[in-house]
Amino acid sequence: MKIGAGVEWCVHACTLLAVLPANRALNAEALAEYFDVPPAYLAKQMQALSKAGLVISHRGSSGGYQLSRPTEEISLWDITEAVEGAKPSFRCQEIRQGGPCGARPEECRRPCGVAASFYAAEAAFRDHLRGVSLASIIVDAASSYAPDRQEDVAVWMEANASRLS
Amino acid sequence: MKIGAGVEWCVHACTLLAVLPANRALNAEALAEYFDVPPAYLAKQMQALSKAGLVISHRGSSGGYQLSRPTEEISLWDITEAVEGAKPSFRCQEIRQGGPCGARPEECRRPCGVAASFYAAEAAFRDHLRGVSLASIIVDAASSYAPDRQEDVAVWMEANASRLS
DNA sequence: TTTAATTCGGATAAAAAACATCCGAATATG
DNA sequence: CATATTCGGATGTTTTTTATCCGAATTAAA
Numbered sequence: 316m317k318i319g320a321g322v323e324w325c326v327h328a329c330t331l332l333a334v335l336p337a338n339r340a341l342n343a344e345a346l347a348e349y350f351d352v353p354p355a356y357l358a359k360q361m362q363a364l365s366k367a368g369l370v371i372s373h374r375g376s377s378g379g380y381q382l383s384r385p386t387e388e389i390s391l392w393d394i395t396e397a398v399e400g401a402k403p404s405f406r407c408q409e410i411r412q413g414g415p416c417g418a419r420p421e422e423c424r425r426p427c428g429v430a431a432s433f434y435a436a437e438a439a440f441r442d443h444l445r446g447v448s449l450a451s452i453i454v455d456a457a458s459s460y461a462p463d464r465q466e467d468v469a470v471w472m473e474a475n476a477s478r479l480s
Numbered sequence: 481m482k483i484g485a486g487v488e489w490c491v492h493a494c495t496l497l498a499v500l501p502a503n504r505a506l507n508a509e510a511l512a513e514y515f516d517v518p519p520a521y522l523a524k525q526m527q528a529l530s531k532a533g534l535v536i537s538h539r540g541s542s543g544g545y546q547l548s549r550p551t552e553e554i555s556l557w558d559i560t561e562a563v564e565g566a567k568p569s570f571r572c573q574e575i576r577q578g579g580p581c582g583a584r585p586e587e588c589r590r591p592c593g594v595a596a597s598f599y600a601a602e603a604a605f606r607d608h609l610r611g612v613s614l615a616s617i618i619v620d621a622a623s624s625y626a627p628d629r630q631e632d633v634a635v636w637m638e639a640n641a642s643r644l645s
Numbered sequence: 646t647t648t649a650a651t652t653c654g655g656a657t658a659a660a661a662a663a664c665a666t667c668c669g670a671a672t673a674t675g
Numbered sequence: 676c677a678t679a680t681t682c683g684g685a686t687g688t689t690t691t692t693t694a695t696c697c698g699a700a701t702t703a704a705a
Contacts, residue, residue: 317482318598319692326594327575333486342651351578358693362653375702376650391597405483410492411621413516416632418625422667428620429491431558433483436608443601455593456576460583467581477651478701481689484663507680520666527682540673541679642680645674648705654698661692671682 321360321398324352328361330392330453332370334468339476340379342436349471357462367397377477392444405433413435486525486563489517493526494559495618497535498551498632504641507543514636525563532562540643551618557609570598 328346335341341349343358350357361380364370369389370380382389409429411418426434457465493511500506506514508523515522526545529535530634535545535552561571572595576583620632 317692320571320573321693323570323573323575323594326705341582344651349581350575350583352575352656353694355696358652359694365652372652373702374652374700375498375704376648377703380652391594391601405488406485408485408488410488410515410517414514416514416629416636417516418629422626425624427624428617429488429556432609432612432617435535436556436605439486440601440605444597447597452593454597459587459590459592461587464581464583471581477658482663486664509680518665521664524665524683526657530681537681538673539671539679539681541677542674543680545681630690646705649703651700652701654694656698657694657702659692659694662689664687664689665689666685666687668685669683671680672676672679673680675676 318395319399321363322395324350324357325360325364325398326394326452327368327448328357328380329364329382329389329449330456332380332382333449333453335381335472335476338479339472340373340377340381340479341459341476342379345379345475351477363398364394367393369393369397371422373479377479379477379479382449386450387448389449390445391447391449391452392441403434404437405430407433409477444459483560484564486521486528487560489515489522490525490529490563491523491556491559491614491617493528493533493545494529494547494554494614495621497545497547498614498618500546500637500641503644504637505538505542505546505642505644507544510544510640514640528563530561532558534562538644541643544642546591547614551615552613554614555610556608556614556617557606560609568593568599569602570595572598 331342331346331349343361344354346361347354347357350438361370365372366380368383372378372380407426408424411427412420412423496511496514497506508526512519512522526535532535533548536548537543539547552556572591572640574588576592577585577588
């Protein structure tokens with residue numbers, strides 16, 4: 316049971332996009348530099364966010380990414396699903412149907428108790444992440460930041476965010 | 481986010497061990513044959529259950545596996561943890577500490593909001609599986625079995641379970 | 646209109662993990 | 676002692692994850 320590194324990166328990338336001044340954007344290279352992660356790989360992950368409609372991509376010169384909606388309307392599950400895909404973590408192999416005493420297909424219309432339990436556990440996981448918005452993550456992070464760091468970020472942003480016309 | 485096939489195999493293997501007659505055991509080969517899965521690999525997974533104390537292994541001729549405790553006291557999480565290990569699915573890379581505006585280590589004693597949220601979601605997943613006992617899985621499975629199938633299993637068991645002295 | 650910067654999508658490659666097998670040593674039975 | 680079995684480790688194979696690169700489309704600005 317594992318979650319890829321891309322999820323963590325993209326969540327943090329979104330928190331940075333969230334505090335972007337009006338009409339500014341950040342490209343993949345700038346985001347990668349900010350977090351010190353491999354630029355090409357982060358760029359790939361950002362494509363997933365774009366395809367899922369969580370961010371808006373502006374192509375061409377002085378392009379970059381912006382969030383597509385308010386941070387209250389983006390949950391950690393939205394980002395996780397966009398990056399990891401929606402396939403269930405428990406992949407039932409239906410081994411109850413195999414072997415010398417295997418069940419017949421018509422007895423297996425519904426998932427077995429094992430699979431059903433894992434699906435329910437997954438739903439609990441998912442629902443918890445659905446309840447956490449980007450907004451709450453940002454509030455939490457801001458509370459642990461020293462005032463001078465906020466300034467650092469603003470300076471970096473001014474220097475690295477591209478301007479949209 | 482994925483769960484290995486060994487978890488499903490081991491849960492089903494345990495349900496079979498649970499209905500073993502008194503003083504009988506099943507070895508890895510018999511279990512693998514019953515479910516039609518690779519014998520050597522299932523044997524490897526069963527070792528994990530043994531190490532975790534969920535099953536008792538009897539070595540030597542006419543050896544095999546038995547459950548170590550009542551099915552009410554074995555949860556799906558017990559089995560999952562034994563097979564997959566206890567490492568968290570979200571592995572925080574602490575990227576907040578990297579890059580040009582990275583946080584200082586002393587500001588990072590506690591996990592960031594992102595990591596904390598994922599840990600909490602994982603706890604919800606875990607707690608759900610903790611609430612599902614092997615006993616309830618067996619009750620559920622029995623309800624969907626035709627009466628003649630119960631007979632099939634009993635016959636197979638008689639032929640394949642080894643006798644402990 | 647040209648040039649430069651950018652995202653996008655796909656191809657590719659390297660590294661890691663999962664999946665699977667095998668074998669020798671220890672152990673228990675008869 | 677001979678046989679059957681688990682155990683633990685070593686090893687190999689396949690799949691997934693991680694990561695890079697490149698060409699095409701797109702856009703802003705020179």
